[in-house]
Amino acid sequence: MTQLPPPSAKKLGLVIDLDTCVGCHACVVSCKGWNTENYGAPLSDQQAYGADPSGTFLNRVHSFEVQPEQGAAQLIHFPKSCLHCEDAPCVTVCPTGASYKRSEDGIVLVNESDCIGCGLCAWACPYGARELDAKEGVMKKCTLCVDRIYNENLPEEDRQPACVRTCPSGARHFGDLGDEDSDVSKLVAERGGFDLMPEQGTKPVNKYLPPRPKDEMPEFDILAPYLEPIASDGKGFVGWLDKALSSLPGGAK
Amino acid sequence: MHPATSVILFNTFSGLGFGLLFWLGMGALVPTGMSAFIWFAIAYLFAVGGLIASTFHLGHPERAIKAFSQWKTSWLSREGVCAVFALIAMAIYGAGLVFAGTQLTLIGIVGGLASLGVVFTTSMIYAQMKTVPRWRHWTTPAMYLTLSIGGGALMSGQVGIASVLFIIGGALQIFAWVSGDGRFSASGTTMESATGLGHIGKVRAFEPPHTGTNYLMREFIHQVGRKHAQQLRIITIGLAFVLPVIFMLLPAGGHIFPALAVLSHVAGVLTLRWLFFAQAEHVVGLYYGKR
Numbered sequence: 001m002t003q004l005p006p007p008s009a010k011k012l013g014l015v016i017d018l019d020t021c022v023g024c025h026a027c028v029v030s031c032k033g034w035n036t037e038n039y040g041a042p043l044s045d046q047q048a049y050g051a052d053p054s055g056t057f058l059n060r061v062h063s064f065e066v067q068p069e070q071g072a073a074q075l076i077h078f079p080k081s082c083l084h085c086e087d088a089p090c091v092t093v094c095p096t097g098a099s100y101k102r103s104e105d106g107i108v109l110v111n112e113s114d115c116i117g118c119g120l121c122a123w124a125c126p127y128g129a130r131e132l133d134a135k136e137g138v139m140k141k142c143t144l145c146v147d148r149i150y151n152e153n154l155p156e157e158d159r160q161p162a163c164v165r166t167c168p169s170g171a172r173h174f175g176d177l178g179d180e181d182s183d184v185s186k187l188v189a190e191r192g193g194f195d196l197m198p199e200q201g202t203k204p205v206n207k208y209l210p211p212r213p214k215d216e217m218p219e220f221d222i223l224a225p226y227l228e229p230i231a232s233d234g235k236g237f238v239g240w241l242d243k244a245l246s247s248l249p250g251g252a253k
Numbered sequence: 254m255h256p257a258t259s260v261i262l263f264n265t266f267s268g269l270g271f272g273l274l275f276w277l278g279m280g281a282l283v284p285t286g287m288s289a290f291i292w293f294a295i296a297y298l299f300a301v302g303g304l305i306a307s308t309f310h311l312g313h314p315e316r317a318i319k320a321f322s323q324w325k326t327s328w329l330s331r332e333g334v335c336a337v338f339a340l341i342a343m344a345i346y347g348a349g350l351v352f353a354g355t356q357l358t359l360i361g362i363v364g365g366l367a368s369l370g371v372v373f374t375t376s377m378i379y380a381q382m383k384t385v386p387r388w389r390h391w392t393t394p395a396m397y398l399t400l401s402i403g404g405g406a407l408m409s410g411q412v413g414i415a416s417v418l419f420i421i422g423g424a425l426q427i428f429a430w431v432s433g434d435g436r437f438s439a440s441g442t443t444m445e446s447a448t449g450l451g452h453i454g455k456v457r458a459f460e461p462p463h464t465g466t467n468y469l470m471r472e473f474i475h476q477v478g479r480k481h482a483q484q485l486r487i488i489t490i491g492l493a494f495v496l497p498v499i500f501m502l503l504p505a506g507g508h509i510f511p512a513l514a515v516l517s518h519v520a521g522v523l524t525l526r527w528l529f530f531a532q533a534e535h536v537v538g539l540y541y542g543k544r
Contacts, residue, residue, distance in 0.1 A: 002323045018450075028462070053465045060462035062540055064444075068454035075459060076450060080540065089383065095320035095330035114319055117312015120329055122472065123254075126384045126442070128537035131468040137312025194449045197536065199441045200383055208449055 002094040004087065005103035011178035012105045012144055013084050013205035014164065015187055019212045021171035023063055023077030027163035031059040031081070031142075034162035039147045040112050044135035056133045058082070058142045059163055076211055079172070081163070082129035082142035083196065083204030084108050090121035090130060090141075099139070106178070106205060107146055112138045126200045149174070177205050254385065255472050256530035263307035264375065264526045265519065268397065270299025271368040272405025274343050278365020282409050285354040293347040295408070297340070300368075304336060328381055332374035339367035372401040379529075386440035387533045392429035399425055400493075400522060407518055410511065412501045419518075423494035426525065430486060437534050437544065447539040458542025473535035474543045485528055493521025 035058055036042040045055035059081040067073045084101075088108050091099045098114035099121050101107070110121075115138040122130040122139065130141045145161035148154060158165060164172040175184030184207075187193070193207035245251050273296040276282065284292050308314040321337070323330040342364030349357045376397035379388040403418030444458070445451025500514035534544045 002326050054467055056468065057462075060467075062458065062462050063460040064448055064450065065457045065459040066450050066453045066455065067457065074453060076448075078448060092326040093329065093378075093381070095323050095327045095333065096316065097319070097323050114316065115313065116316045116320060118320075118329065119310070119312075119472065120327075120378070122469075123382055123535070124384060126447075126536045128469040128473070128540060132312060132472075134468070139312075196449055197442055197446050199446060200536070210449065211453070 002091050002097050002099055004091055004101055007086055008103055008106045009178050010105045010176050011084075011086070011205045012107055012149070012175070013177045013184075013207070014081070014144075014161070015173040015175070015177075015184045015193060015207050015209060016079055017171040017173070017191075017209040018076050018078060019171075019209060020169045021061075021077040021079060022169050023061055024168065025061050026166050026168055027079055027172060028057060028059050028061055030162040030166035032057060034145060034148070035140075035143070039143055040110075041133060041136035041138055041140070043140060044133055046134050054134075056131045056140050058129075058131070058140060060128075071214075074211065074214070079163075080127060080129070080196075081206075082108060082144075083127060083202070083206040084142075084144065086203035086205060087201060089124040089126075089200075089202060093120045093124045095120070107144045108141065109143055109146065110139050110141055112136075115139050126197050126202065127204075144174075177207065254530045254533040254535060255475050256527050257310050259306045259309040261523060261526040261530065263303040264397075264529075265303070265522045266299045266306070267303030267375070268372055268401040268522070269404040269408060269519070270296050270301070270303060271339065271371050272401035272403070273408045274300060274339065274368040274405070275365045275402060276405045276409045276411070278343060278346060278361040278363075278368060280356065280358065280361060281406075281411060283350070283356055285350050287351075289347065289350040292409075293343070293351065296343075300336075300340065300371075328374055328377040332371060332378065335367055335370040335374050339364055339371050342367055369398065369401070372397050384536050385533045386436040386442075386536075387433040388529075390429070390433065390436065392425065392432065396422070396425055396429055400525075404518060404522065407497060407501070407514060416498045416501055419494040419498050423490050426490065426494075430528075433532075437536075440536075442536045442539065444539045444542065447536070458540070461541055469537055470541060470543075474538045474541060475531050476543065479531060482528060482532055485524055489521050489524045489528060491521070492517050493525055494518075496521075 032043055043056040047053050048055065059079060062078040062080060064076050064078055065073050066076055084106055088101055091101050091108060095118065096114045096116055098111045100109060102109065117132055117137040117139065119132050122132060130139050133140050148161060149159050151159060160174045164174040173184050173187060175182045177184055179185060188207045191209040193209050195204050196208065277292060277296060308317060320330055320333050324334050342360055346357050346361040346364050349355045373394055376394040380393040382388050399418060399422040403415055403422050406415035406418055444456040448456050450456050496517040497514040500510045503510050538544050
């Protein structure tokens with residue numbers, strides 16, 4: 001049913017640390033790998049080695065440049081996938097009931113055998129989390145690796161989403177954001193985790209951690225005295241040369 | 254938004270078809286026998302033809318029957334339910350006129366109102382989208398209904414009502430365009446709110462996730478042709494509203510002027526629908542630094 005269930009106590013989701021993400025795209029590759037081989041239709045590519053390659057991905061990493069009013073610009077890598085919203089607009093627009101939110105843990109999924117591929121859920125999602133697979137004609141989205149996190153055939157350390165398991169910089173965290181005492185909830189509280197597009201009213205479960213402030217320039221430097229411009233005192237031969245060159249037509253003052 | 258041909262055809266022709274069914278159901282004209290058969294055939298050709306066109310953009314049209322189930326939350330599902338109801342009711346009403354020469358007034362009124370219901374539910378599919386600020390406005394259903402009732406009046410030869418509705422429709426469309434132009438910036442969704450990085454400074458898209466294009470960019474970011482939008486708006490107003498009114502008010506000269514009025518109106522509405530999609534900007538474009 002595409003009616004949203006009452007908010008679940010358990011809200012599984014991701015916490016993504018924009019401070020530590022290095023933009024390596026390993027999460028993109030591991031996501032594509034796992035989700036092509038497992039749950040649902042494979043994630044197809046069109047002309048993967050051709051002139052105009054394109055394909056279905058459930059997770060994409062953008063890079064943004066942020067220019068503060070003063071100081072240097074920062075480059076921030078920005079992984080983006082389904083945020084498993086509490087008020088998921090993609091669920092209620094679905095005409096067939098294929099799109100649904102699980103009442104037990106809040107994961108938003110697509111029942112692919114009911115999907116007619118109308119694309120309306122992708123229209124309703126402000127985050128671009130859903131992509132219609134060009135080969136299968138059904139809507140694909142992040143499953144939070146529902147076939148890993150509860151999978152008792154996997155070793156315990158592998159029972160987390162593929163993107164989290166593979167992230168080499170520890171920028172991705174998985175857990176229950178409905179539990180205030182969970183590690184992810186504490187992390188969000190400590191670091192000031194935020195929602196994307198809060199004005200859209202979707203109440204995302206996934207949170208993003210802001211980049212930490214950049215280090216200040218050191219106040220003193222033991223090498224500085226030795227590296228000062230030598231002509232600034234204007235003494236001796238160098239001082240004479242400085243003045244002589246400056247007095248030439250067009251010379252630097 | 255990507256202006257898909259199938260959806261533009263659906264919106265244009267189903268709108269006209271259901272508009273004509275509305276007037277037929279309301280008893281604005283009560284043909285019988287063969288004449289009734291032709292009237293209803295034209296209306297069904299437009300309404301059903303449009304509906305069939307709309308299934309061409311589906312990934313799995315063979316599962317379309319499932320789309321009738323979620324009417325509690327989904328406007329698309331409601332549209333489907335409403336369309337089937339309206340088409341069945343109007344078929345019964347039409348059969349009465351064609352085969353028995355009797356007017357089943359009540360069924361006609363119910364079917365006529367349900368025909369407008371189809372147009373309204375269609376418009377709400379667009380008007381509900383918070384992600385497309387230009388569409389999320391009362392002018393979206395108002396325009397859909399005015400175009401449908403006006404177009405139906407034109408097709409059924411009601412010159413006076415059609416002229417008045419076209420003048421209202423033209424004014425309403427200009428208002429929808431002008432007010433819609435500022436709605437994206439007024440929505441408060443920006444690259445800063447999309448990334449949550451506004452507290453640091455001004456955000457600029459530095460590098461997209463992939464060197465190639467993708468479904469999201471094809472479906473939601475349509476910048477080609479927007480540069481001609483102003484000219485197309487003038488053409489739309491001329492073709493869809495001004496010319497048909499002039500043709501209708503010309504002294505009767507057989508079927509030539511009414512036919513020209515319908516052709517001009519259809520061409521204008523096709524342009525109008527193209528602009529409706531091509532000019533609509535989805536907030537997901539912000540992640541790509543585009544609109």
